[in-house]
Amino acid sequence: MEQKIEQKIIISVSTWFREDLSDVENNNFFFNYKINIQNTSNERVQLTHRYWKIEHLTLGSSVVSGSGVIGEQPILGKNESFDYISGCELWNPYGRMSGFYTFLNIETNEEFTIEIPSFKMVYPPLLN
Known part of the structure; x- marks a missing residue:
């Protein structure tokens, strides 16, 4: 699991392979x-946009960008969390995502960005 804490927002990521x-x-x-x-801040925040860079090892990269996540723009109050599951197809057996x-x-009506680990x-x- 990867995790990053920035501006009192904690983002954790776990992955698994889908053979099916x-x-x-x-x-x-x-x-x-x-x-x-x-x-973990004292203020309500809303996730409004996502940006992903998907690296396909030796085959280049692709970008995914858009409003919210999985069709939602969740609002998180103090100590609230939001989970979602999504997927990614790679063109070879090893890749990386960041964004x-x-x-x-x-x-405050201010926008800010949080790096995804x-x-x-x-x-x-x-892996063997």
Whole structure:
């Protein structure tokens, strides 16, 4: 599990390989990732935007950017958290994701960004 704390927002990430959605012989490796976002500040914040850079080892990278996450723009009060699960298809057995979330402080109407901890996705047989 990867974790990062910034501006009293804690972001934790865990990943797992999805053999049932992968086609290893054709270099399609599917991974799920679970994100936990915890607000430890005293103010309400709203996640408004995401930006991901997906690195496909030797095959370049791709970018995913858009409003909120999984169709939501969650609002987190003091000590509240939000979990979601999403997925990523890699073009080879090893990759990495990194990026940031943009939040809106509900009380001050100020936007700020929080870096998402970089995390690896590795086809399990490569770990042996």
